[in-house]
Amino acid sequence: MDKLPALKGMTQAQKIELVQLLEEKKRRESTYRYKRFFSSRYPWQKKFISATAEYSQVALIAANRTGKTDTGTGIDAIHAMGDYPPDWSGHKFEKAPLIWCLGYSADKIRDLLQTPIIGRKTDNGWEGGLIPGERIVSTESAQGAANAVRSVYVMHKSGELSKIQFWSYSQGQQALMGDAVDWFHIDEEPRDPTIYPQVLTRTATGDQNKGGRGILTFTPENGRTDLVIAFMDNPSPGQHCMNVGWDDAPHLSEKVKKDLLESYPPHQRDMRTKGIPMLGHGRIYDLGEDFIKCDPFPIPDHWLVIDGMDFGWDHPQAHVQLAWDIENEAFYLTRAYKARQVSPAEAYSAVKSWADNVPTAWPPDGLQTEKGSGLQQKSYYEEAGFQMLSDHAQWEDGSRAVEPGLFELYDLMRRGKFRVFSGLRDFFEEYNFYHRDEKGRIVKVRDDILDAVRYAYMMRRYAIRYADIKSPPVEEDIYVPSSSGW
Template sequence: MAAVAARPAAGTGLTREQRLELLALLEEKAYRKARRKMLGMFPESGKHARMLYPKHMQFFEAGAAYRERCFMAGNRIGKTEGGAYETTCHLTGRYPDWWTGRRFDKPVKFWAAGKTNETTRDIVQAKLLGEITHASGRKGVTGTGMIPGEDIGSITWKQGVPDMVDTVKIKHASGGWSKLGFKSYQQGRGSFEGTEQDGVWLDEEPPIDIYGECLIRTATTGGLIYITFTPLEGMSETVMAFLPNGLPDAKDAVASKVSASKYLVMAGWNDVPHLDEKTKTELLEATPPYLREARSKGYPVLGSGRIFPVDEEAIKVQSFTIPDSWPRICALDFGWDHPSAMVWIAWDRDNDIIYVYDCLRVRETTPKDQAPLIISRADWIPVAWPHDGLNTEKGSGEQLAELYRKEGVNMLWERAQYAETGTEDGAKVSRSSVEAGLMDMLTRMQTGKWKVFAHLHDWFQEFRLYHRKDGKIVKLKDDLMSASRYGTMMLRYAATPPVPTTRIDPSRRKYDWRVG
């Protein structure tokens, strides 16, 4: 019987055998592409061209000059992808031609870490190595993560955590093997002690003690440490290490130098091309209001815990010469290890508007040191002070407020408190109630009756950071806010300048109290 010739499949011009061979080739191509993901990242052109990701490029480039970097960004903008990509470049030595960041020309030792063992495994490990396989009774990885599959060498597995890698060897382009270890903050600071590292990638915000330990591990090698996270924990110590003013100096800034070794990049939904307007709208609607700035812009969460949820631009005004008819008061918050703070307030009585026109913070100074700073602004301005002023000084046995009086400071004769006991929901409110003072300030801010001179950067820094956690005021960088509250409570004692009023000759006195 004659053999039947293979017939082309209808409409394709290919035989069945040819179609199977083509399918096998396409599957092999897809498999190889999946195992070389890094080679397709940040291309020259197309809808995901690297020029459309300026924040990522800035983050990579800063590695050449700064040991510590932070990519503080909103959700879904690709910050973890960026961290995985850079880590892969260092481990493999496969730097793209356009790379302007730090380069290692030999195998390196790196750590990659996340919050818990499970998130490290499911996010960080998966981004770098791909999914876990259990073929032929042996555990392995697919190599479909950022690190090319053919560069993945021997793996050791972490005891007690299913499918979590402990260490893995990665082939370096120069020859030899890099070593990558996976860790989690859950393991505690002690697990980050010991060996020197060329670099550490921390995905999600680390506790400050773990960050410090990682910094020590890279100190002797001159290595890198970089964090990628959305700041959902509020103004933590780690956030404040990179964002001491609470917000970037310019909200539209691409990135900023924090110190000689630190660099911050902030990014939001509008900084990447892969999120269209429909997606951004849907994401925003699904996000609680107090988390929206964090998830969409990468701004730290203060949200529902923020004490003054007011746009600072609404209370900010340019400085001007204050009329002599406006009463003034100074308010003092005592401090030593945390700063003593002074705030000067002018009161437009006709319109009932408070203007904060000057402020000062000084650390570890005595009443004798501070008195000239207060008096130089104008010795006639009355000074409000809190209940701490009734405490006696150990050496002399005198009250703290009295020590200022002896130095010529015009201290009021009663501590900061309202004139009368108020009521709230039928209950009495103390004359010195903190909450009553804060509500007074907030109401004024919301109704246009509280203004602050725009150049008072220290005041606005505290204003941005002032928040609650678990319902309690966070006593961290709140000195000027406390002083502002004392001044508000004692506004009834604000005074106008004595007569006759004459402008002070600038050549004889450095500070002109009329200008502020």
């Protein structure tokens, strides 16, 4: 309203010019929105993008409607232009790349991959895609769907031409031969098991002989296929898997989620809403997230707390905090953190706000000694600031059996006596996939936080009052920090 007087004083020509300027501003904001792509992403999307800098194959196995394909096509478009935002943390190509985008059919590729990347052809050229039309030099048509293209040539920041090629799984793996691919995007899992190996073969000499890389974005509709098992249970050093569900998609309203959930068959709901493949074999914790989830709340001073940790370097190390309502014999997981290739000092810096002065349970491998120094692994964490218990995690009788811990924790969950603060997505990601193989053995992958929880529970007899964290008592024998532990 305060701008109306100024408008009243403008001539008709000035008003027209102002409208034109505003329209041009709006057009530019839309045309060059790729510059805001990274900064506007959800935290999980930024994490996914960042993983492409470290791993050559990154899979986003996610629920429907979470934005997985939109995330992937945004990455594809930015690679094609080479115009990386200043805060971009993912992989970067120094030269114009050859990009393969693969999907089910020509129609699906056009609608789900081609259109978000380059838009639609108009009298003014290509409009509406993340790549501005002015950077699209030429296209080659594809058969099988109206307005579909086979190849797109894009002006790269280096001055060279990037090439995006769209491939349909229906063409078969024999069509995917000959080229050295720098970047690939597989959208939805191919049912033909020969497709993915063929794509990987094409990346062998990509990115200037450093080896190409790429992403997979799909909902696991085919269940626990070999591809899903490889990424989730047995990833190679170059592979990384992320799982995303509806809780990670704020753009979905509660009404939309409710309506969609009711339309899905019960046996598909975890797959559709959490991106969890139907495991087929022994899910260890088969209770839904909502059954054990609760909203965070302040921990009462008289409750007990204890931390648990799992060592790691190539696989993540994990740290958790367990609060114990001893009067009601109930437990609450209130904190969870995990990260790969971080030092003890870096880990302590990340959790110090809640781990300071709290006894920490740890596994037996903390007794392993380093060849050079002869120091035990746990001593580095003591030096960093963690209050490591003097003995590794064990039951009161000195045993270390895993199965009793799993049984007791599951029984607590089933009786409503073990709850997890909402928002601890790393925990729930592990929880949803924790399972046994065909022979009943626990699949020891993506279980770092779960192991840390079990260690904390095993050593709960050493938990301390929450009130004593900030003001630790100096008289009580049970709480005497020393260089050797507790």
